[in-house]
Amino acid sequence: MTALTENTLPREGLLQKITPHLELAAALFSGLLILAGWLLDRNGAETASVFVYLSAFLIGGFAKAKEGIEATIKEKELNVEMLMILAAAGSAAIGYWTEGAILIFIFAVSGALETYTMNKSQREISALMDIQPDTALLVRDGSEEHVHVSELTRGDIIIVKPGERVPADGLISKGHTTIDEAAITGESIPVSKEAGADVFAGTVNMTGSVYIEVTKKADETLFQKIIELVQSAQSEKSPSQQFIERFEGSYVKVVLVIVSLMMFLPHFLLGWSWTETFYRAMVLLVVASPCALVASIMPATLSAISNGARSGILFKGGAHLENLSHIKAIAFDKTGTLTRGKPEVTDVVIRGNLRRQEILQAAASIESRSNHPLAHAVVRYAQQENILFSPPDQLEDVAGWGVKGTIGDNVWKIGKAAFVGKEEAAAFANGAAAQFAEDGKTTIYIADQEGIAAVIALKDIIREETKQALKTLQDEGIFTIMLTGDSEKTARAIASETALGSYIAECLPEQKVDHVKELLEKYGTVAMVGDGINDAPALATASVGIAMGEGSDVALETADVILMKNDLPKIAEAIQLSRKMQRIVKQNIIFSISVIVLLIISNFFQVLDLPFGVLGHEGSTILVILNGLRLLKT
Incomplete structure (x- = not known):
């Protein structure tokens, strides 16, 4: 990932802020046009009202129609946006201009709200970017000058004054202070630092003025890696999300087939008029759309990933976050992990x-x-x-x-x-x-x-938090085992002191892999926690590899989850977050399917009009998104 420049961040942030506001403004303006069209129609100006309704269609539906058409051409698959366009066009075709326009209006409003709510989790990354300093006070040839962080190189000496954010990773060469590292570790208590101590970009210098020797370039800092990891994680879809998206294409085709049959069968079988038959087909087209179902997973996943990043838990993708909820056993390395x-x-x-x-x-x-x-x-x-x-x-x-x-x-x-x-x-x-x-x-x-x-x-x-962390995991019904290269006596003593479920001593790296495979056969879904180069093969073998943030680069690259601060209780927190996400996803799926079924039945019995069908359909979509956003709360 390249270093972030002064120009890219504001532009990206501006677009992210403006887009949902433009969509909402267009939707609200279309609502005013609908009101004007209705008043004209009531006063006998039917031609003028149709023109105003058409304007409402174009202005309110442009954003979603463009999105749907582009996605259909690119993926060669029909989507829910296309269903809405067909339903609105069909309503207008049979003279239900007001209902079609209301459909476009509510669909546009819900679309703007969807964009807003989806951007809310993305803004967690923008917030991270915003706290990264752009400039640094560089000491060069005995004088001080402000330079852009991208100009810093290893070995440069910079000055950070009280109240300023540290612009680059480095070592304190002179002075002592207190650093707030919440942006990196999630730890709210400031940490005392003196000469020789590590400091990280994005953290806040609380008290003393310090000289820092730069150890990493701007695009190599730990802070930059966090941003890169979370952005990568947010773009990676979980297995559930991938299934829903595959299901969407087939579902839309089935809906279109059923709607096609609905356009003439009720007229012959139930004696409905042609207008009523076509109208009910359009209502079915709206209420059977799987918008809420499609939105059941992604907002919840993005919110959970953002929540974890704030707490010092980095997930490398939705798949790993989802897998954590199924963990039955966890294997731990000893040195640097439990100790x-x-x-x-x-x-x-x-x-x-x-x-x-x-x-x-x-x-x-x-x-x-x-x-x-x-x-x-x-x-x-x-x-x-x-x-x-x-x-x-x-x-x-x-x-x-x-x-x-x-x-x-x-x-x-x-x-x-x-x-x-x-x-x-x-x-x-x-x-x-x-x-x-x-x-x-x-x-x-x-x-x-x-x-x-x-x-x-x-x-x-043994780390102070190890015993409580292991007890919490065992209370969650998770089997714990230590895999260590140490002697039998040392392993037994550690296991006794920490109340581990089991231990295996004198393990070579390849033997750790074998033991993880045995655990996978027995428990199905297994996590491995480690920090060293020798743990990397086992981390890769496990269902979920969890690396300690102060571990080796190889372990960090191999792992699926990273604990930025070597804080073992965060493992239980990550599992609980994953399980909460799964509960919310299940709630969303059950709710969205129930609403779709209820609306379809109501339409078949001719008790549901198009505006209420749109309201029920789009309202359920917004509700599942908002339910997913609950995971943003700590």
Whole structure:
């Protein structure tokens, strides 16, 4: 998708705003002409009234007639608009000018309202586009200048002041502030940011002035991807919508055949006059039209997609949104999905004659020179404990085992049990390491000249929201299972702590695919939730692939649904939204079919006149659209 320019957005937005107003104005003007034609007819000016009625036909019906004729030529299929044109022309042909004009008037008004209501969900995207800044304050050669966002390149430094929106994705290089990321994640609580933190285009800088190093061009930002994904999703039709559209063509043909028979059979079989027979055929042509049925699905689907985008849930199409309502089982990756994806220190056991602060200071000092994730966790822990440390005097990396460092007169060793003495490590602190292993924790040992000084236990901590998210899914009757490459002990500990339905440990990527296929055979419709490159094959195999927003690009490209903020409760929210959409669609279909049947029966018993038939038909269409738009509400 190309970067949005200053000129394209206003033009598109203007057309979107003007079109329904022009349609409605034409419809209302045709209504005034109908009133004028009726008054002329009452006063004996029959020829003048016919001319005025013809003007009402042309002005009120032009938009819908053009739409119907173009669609018929393009798709080579008759549609509901053509039925309305034939009904109005037929009414005029037998002298029912007023009824035909009223048909055109109400059809035009309902068409304008349909355009308005359909555009309402599309305006969610326009609203997103409107909050994307056009310009940025660029620092270049020591001076500041305003440039268009399309001119920004990676490595540029920009300034964002309090109250301004961030114009590009980047990293804060200087300063600290609070950012409102609701446009990206749906999270209403602002997030504190300091040097090194990621910021995203379209978010609002709340407090401090910050310098940001641009990391992505304007057409590559996360914000731009959101717009692109939602636009793509809105253009992709669900299986139900595709069925309805295929059904429409056949249905229209059947209606035309029945109307053709209705034009002469009642005259011979029931003794109706030719005028009454033809009139009832025209009423049938109107009330049997499947407008409401056709409009039962698309507005609801677009509204649900827009609702999800506002809440940080991106659906890549109506089909995936529809599939979510049928989910019977969900498979989860562990690291970065159920857990935070970063190990954290959970326990520190110290030898009796040493001080905790001294041990953590030495450990942080040595580990600060390592790139290992466990080393980073130890350093973070010391910083959280407000322990000050400085680099070691000497450091030696023993590949595959650990590190050896010198701080003053003390020599420290940090690493595996075998690095500090396997038997001594097993016996340390009454075998604490064995219990840590049972709990799914990883241990590292710290030794000084006298032997093992401490053991530190680390664990990839379960996200705070994981337990509640899994419980909500289980309450919905959904089976939950974890597929992880971790060891049996670690998997068992995580499953026990989160109350997962089941787990499978030591899974390679291809094995995850096999297990997802087994779940598909057993449950029918299965979702897979993951964030890594190794999860991509399983995400593609599942009925619905759900990726965490902070996951790998491969996972995001493969998935059908993306959680912009790694917020697991959003899965249950997405499923509930899907189920609500399905309920509304069913309500619309049942209601629209019931109205059509009722109007057809009323017409057959000659108790329904054309204006009331039009009112019932078009009114039901508007009602199903408005019912679908309820999904726009959070």
